[in-house]
Amino acid sequence: MALLSVQGISVAIGALCPLEGVTFDIDKGEILGLVGESGSGKSLTAMCVMGLLPRIGGTITKGSIAFDGRELIGLPEIELRRLRGKRIALISQNPMTSLDPIIRIGAQIDQVSILHLGLSATTAKARSLDLIAQLRIPEPEAIHRAYPHQLSGGMKQRIIIAMALAADPDLIVADEPTTALDVTIQAQIIQIMVELVRDRGLALMLITHDMGVVAQACDRVVVLYAGRVAEMNGIGEIFAEPKHPYTRELIRCIPRLGQEPGSLKGIPGVVPSIVDYPDGCRFNPRCSNAQALCRDEAPALEPKSSGLAACHFSEV
Amino acid sequence: MDASVPRDDSLVTMTDLTREFSSGGSLMKPRRTMRAVNNVSLDVPRGNVTGVVGESGCGKSTLARLVLRLLEATEGTVFFDGKNLATQSQAEMRKLRRQMQMVFQDPYSAIDPRYTIRRALLEPFQVQGEAKTAAEAKTTVEELISMVGLSTRMMDSFPHQLSGGQKQRVGIARALALRPSFLVLDEPTASLDVSIQAQIIDLLEALKEELGLTYLFISHDLSLVRYFCDRVVVMYLGRVVEILSGAETQPRHHYAHALLESNFEPDPTRRKIVTMLGGEIPSPFAKIPGCAFAARCPAASDMCKRERPPLSNLGDGQMVACHNPMD
Ligand SMILES: Nc1ncnc2c1ncn2[C@@H]1O[C@H](COP(=O)(O)OP(=O)(O)OP(=O)(O)O)[C@@H](O)[C@H]1O
Ligand SMILES: Nc1ncnc2c1ncn2[C@@H]1O[C@H](COP(=O)(O)OP(=O)(O)OP(=O)(O)O)[C@@H](O)[C@H]1O
Ligand code: SF4
Ligand code: SF4
Ligand SMILES: [Mg+2]
Ligand SMILES: [Mg+2]
Numbered sequence: 001m002a003l004l005s006v007q008g009i010s011v012a013i014g015a016l017c018p019l020e021g022v023t024f025d026i027d028k029g030e031i032l033g034l035v036g037e038s039g040s041g042k043s044l045t046a047m048c049v050m051g052l053l054p055r056i057g058g059t060i061t062k063g064s065i066a067f068d069g070r071e072l073i074g075l076p077e078i079e080l081r082r083l084r085g086k087r088i089a090l091i092s093q094n095p096m097t098s099l100d101p102i103i104r105i106g107a108q109i110d111q112v113s114i115l116h117l118g119l120s121a122t123t124a125k126a127r128s129l130d131l132i133a134q135l136r137i138p139e140p141e142a143i144h145r146a147y148p149h150q151l152s153g154g155m156k157q158r159i160i161i162a163m164a165l166a167a168d169p170d171l172i173v174a175d176e177p178t179t180a181l182d183v184t185i186q187a188q189i190i191q192i193m194v195e196l197v198r199d200r201g202l203a204l205m206l207i208t209h210d211m212g213v214v215a216q217a218c219d220r221v222v223v224l225y226a227g228r229v230a231e232m233n234g235i236g237e238i239f240a241e242p243k244h245p246y247t248r249e250l251i252r253c254i255p256r257l258g259q260e261p262g263s264l265k266g267i268p269g270v271v272p273s274i275v276d277y278p279d280g281c282r283f284n285p286r287c288s289n290a291q292a293l294c295r296d297e298a299p300a301l302e303p304k305s306s307g308l309a310a311c312h313f314s315e316v
Numbered sequence: 317m318d319a320s321v322p323r324d325d326s327l328v329t330m331t332d333l334t335r336e337f338s339s340g341g342s343l344m345k346p347r348r349t350m351r352a353v354n355n356v357s358l359d360v361p362r363g364n365v366t367g368v369v370g371e372s373g374c375g376k377s378t379l380a381r382l383v384l385r386l387l388e389a390t391e392g393t394v395f396f397d398g399k400n401l402a403t404q405s406q407a408e409m410r411k412l413r414r415q416m417q418m419v420f421q422d423p424y425s426a427i428d429p430r431y432t433i434r435r436a437l438l439e440p441f442q443v444q445g446e447a448k449t450a451a452e453a454k455t456t457v458e459e460l461i462s463m464v465g466l467s468t469r470m471m472d473s474f475p476h477q478l479s480g481g482q483k484q485r486v487g488i489a490r491a492l493a494l495r496p497s498f499l500v501l502d503e504p505t506a507s508l509d510v511s512i513q514a515q516i517i518d519l520l521e522a523l524k525e526e527l528g529l530t531y532l533f534i535s536h537d538l539s540l541v542r543y544f545c546d547r548v549v550v551m552y553l554g555r556v557v558e559i560l561s562g563a564e565t566q567p568r569h570h571y572a573h574a575l576l577e578s579n580f581e582p583d584p585t586r587r588k589i590v591t592m593l594g595g596e597i598p599s600p601f602a603k604i605p606g607c608a609f610a611a612r613c614p615a616a617s618d619m620c621k622r623e624r625p626p627l628s629n630l631g632d633g634q635m636v637a638c639h640n641p642m643d
Contacts, residue, residue, distance in 0.1 A: 037509040136592060152596060182371040183536065187578035187590040209509065212539065212580030216587055235584045253514035254582040255543030257563065264543060266515030270479045 001069060003028050003203050004171055009048055009063030011041075013056065016274055017227070018044055021063070023301055023308070024222045024232050026171065029201045031194065033214040033235075035250075036224030037271045042207045043093055045224070046173045049205070050090050051080035068170070086116040089164035091174040093207075098160050099148040106144030109163050116167035131162040135192055154185035161193060172197070175207045190217055211254050215239060223247050226272050226282040228298075233307030243309035246283045281312065289313050326359035327498055327530045328383060333357070333392035335378055350600040352378040354554035355392070357627070360498075365524070365531040367545030369538060369575065373600060375554040376534045380500045383532060384416050385409070396498070414444065417491035421503035423483035426490070427475045433461070433486055434471045440493040460489040465519060481512035488519065492527070500532045505540070517544055538579040547633065550575060553600065553608040561633030568630065568641035571609040607639065615640045 002025035011019040019041045026032045034042050047053050048060060051072060065072040067088065072080070084090070092098055100108060109128040113119045119127065125144070132140040135158040148156060157177065164172055174193070178186035194217050197204045206218060214221055214235070221238045223231045223246065231244035242248045249267045269286035272278055278285055284294040293312050301310040333356045341347035353375045360366045368376050381387035383394055385401045394401045396412060404412060420426045427436045437457050441448060448456065458468050464485040475483055484504060491499055501520070505513035517540070523529060535541050541548055542563040550558045550572040558569040567573045574593055581588075595612035598604060607625050610616040620639050627637040 037511065138594070183538065184371065184574055184578040184593055187580060188592050190580070191590055191592075210580070211510070211582045215582045215584040216580040218584075239582070239584050250511060251582070253510045255514075255517075255539045256582060257539070257542060259543055261543075262518075262521055264514045264521075265518050266513070267511035268515070270481060271509055271512065273479075 002026060003068060004049065004205075005064075005066045006045075006049065007064045007066075009065060010061045011044060011048065011053065011058050012061045013058040017061075018058075018274055019048070019227050021301065022048075022224070022227075022229055023063075024229065026203045026205055028170070028203055029198070030220065031197055031204045031206055031218045033218035033221040034205060034207045034224065035209060035211065035214055035221060037209070039271065039274065040224040041227045042209075042224060043175055046090065046175050046205070046207060049171075049173055050084055050088060051075070051077075052090075085112065085169075086167045087169050088171045088173065089167065089169040091160055091164050091172065091177045093175040093179075098163070099156060101148050103147075104144070105146050105148060105151070105159055109144075109159070109166050112163055112166035113168075128162070128166065131165055132159070134196065135159075135162050136188070154181050154189065157181060157185075157189055158192070161189070161196075165196065168200075169202070171203045171205065173205045173207075176209070177206075178213070179208070179210070186213075193217075211251070223250070226277055227274070228282060229301050229308070229310060230283065231307060231309040232301075233309075237306045241306070243304040243307055243314045244283075244311050245287050245289055245314065247309075249286075281310070325361050327362045327397060328360040328532070329395040330356055330358045330379075330383065331393045331395075333379070333382055333394065334390045335375075335382055335387065336390045348601045351390075351554050352600070353382060353389075356551075356554075356556050357392075358549060358556060358559075360530060360532055361546075362530050363524075363528060364546040365533050365544055367541040367548040368532065368534045368551060369536060369541050369548060370551035371536065371575075371597070374551045376551060377502055379551070380418065380502045380532065380534055384418055384500055386418070410444065414494040415496050416498040416500070417494070417496040418500045418502065419484075419487050419491045419504045421506050423480055423487050423507065424475070426487045427483065429475050432472050432474060433457075433478075436475075436486060437461070437490055437493055440490060444494065456493070460493055463492065463523070464489040465515075479512075480508050481515060484508060484512075484516055485519070488516075488523070492523070495527070497528070498530045498532075500534070502534045503536070504533075506535070506537075513540070520544075538576060539582070553598065553604075555608060555637065556627060556635075557609065557637050559627075559633070559635040565634055566642075568634070568636045569609075569638045570613045570615055570642060572636075573642055574612075607637070615642075 005025040006023060008021045008023050010021060022045055034045060036042055060073055106128055110124040113124045113127050129140045129144060132143055137143050137155060137158055178189050190213055208214060218235050220234050222229055225246050230246045238247060239251060242251060253266055255264055267286050272282060280295040280297055281299050284290040299310045299312045301308050304314060333353055334351055335353040336349050336351050338347055338349045370376055382389050396416060434457050437460050438453055457471055461468050466482060466485050505516050533545055548560040549556055552571050558567055558572040560567060567576055577590055593612045598611055606621045606623050610620040617640060625637045625639045627635050629635050
């Protein structure tokens, strides 16, 4: 049984329906990539898993989210709060808001394991120092005493990862954890995260729009398009034999070394906006395979020869 | 090659270009000066795409603004088509401005939100004091709009009614209005989704061929730069540390190497382990006598900390500023 199993969840925020029938699962020790264009629903999916949707006035109208065999939808806030931080940790899209500027770095990490693991202050500190060192931050003692503003962006991001790890969670949801960072720092942080996840047998849901990061880090990938899952597949299949036309086009849009000049084309048309999603398959106005059926009927997410895809005409 | 003499085949030549910024200067805070662009000498060959890469704050946008004289240099010279920009009269400068234009990263900031697309596209002509009849204006706008692949029905739309990619197309159309020969593109696709980024790059490639343009293309996306550019200039803390003559050229500078190594290839069959750089990026206000990368460089020697390595020619258009270049 998967550690996290999300089945057909739909979300309403007021009159809007930003997610529809989103389905995926993550096993222990696995890194699942969640990709899609801006506004496709990646962060909202993370909020569903964390039980944070009520904070922005959203509700899950359909579907199920099972974590370690237990249904999360409908769980009282107090129990969700116990899960959050302890068994499921979030690294949010805006890291600069996750650290308290007036509390020393060390105290903030210590707090997590005191709260969730019931450690004493001394053991908590030893654990924090150990975590800081594991994230390859030089001079852990000095960093433990520092305030957030004394650290560079890349350092702060590593501290946030240390905090997420402090309670020894089973699942980490990381929403664009390196987007704001420079490439040399991004590469190091992704690499450290991958190693830690592998060593500890954690599950990681990695949200990103960078297909380079996906290719280097993920085992499986969920591709969102306009609030629906277009495809879920293994990393090799996503790049070599994608089942959904959008995935195929998306891969073609990434420039690669040695590519012929003039051969980068892009996907025609525009990313649809939530206020006027097209009828039928939401990719139909941009899809070169689109037929009449595509404009009338939304394709179901179905098993193909590998993975799942939502397309009327994709080969099996 | 002596960089101080403009070469015939280069449209733009920068020599020893430096720009300082100061901050502080009150009782509490002593005045500090930093060099955002530090002694940069560079050619932009005609008809080529010259790429500039480097980490946030290394001076790419400052260089872009210096090249177009949107910002005055503290030291050094920019030659455009053989003309020293600093010695041009206002009238001459205005004429030259038609030749060189900029496309900004943020398609939202470049267009006045109160202007229709039509008005935004006619503005460059007004600035130049070029009167147009209603009929001429209509043809011009229609031409520009179709040139960037937008529908002429959008002429009377406002920026907020357009998507990010459409706005960036308007930004490009505006930059092309006066038929320039040189475009500085400062991260023109950074705020766009990949599917739209590829559309814009495709458009820029086509326009370059069609109109014979020369580009200075700034980006921190190395995959994109290596695809799109004929040459790649690598900057670190205000300085040019290496010039790569082509996409496949192996970097010799240790920072340029680390930067290219850090680029995650979009290919799961070619996973790699990146070498971790130790050390921290120095403060831009630090006065560094030697190589700016010495604090993080695995090959740094004593000389690296004392003496600044000059940019020297390796042949075939490759140049590197390093005392102990990689093999
Ligand atoms: N609080 C909210 N109220 C109303 N609509 C919202 C809210 N938050 C998100 N949305 C809408 O839901 C959709 C999905 O948003 P989400 O933030 O999940 O996108 P994303 O895939 O994370 O995008 P990005 O890559 O830009 O972070 C968007 O159309 C967005 O406008
Ligand atoms: N007007 C200004 N006043 C003071 N400092 C400035 C000014 N403009 C830029 N700087 C400083 O100069 C340095 C270079 O900035 P610049 O914007 O050129 O970097 P960049 O390479 O374009 O970075 P990014 O990739 O983040 O756009 C930075 O340290 C910046 O803070
Ligand atoms: S359902 Fe039709 S429009 Fe949608 S992706 Fe498949 S072929 Fe294209
Ligand atoms: S000059 Fe010295 S410190 Fe700088 S990159 Fe070369 S070897 Fe490293
Ligand atoms: Mg998001
Ligand atoms: Mg910039």
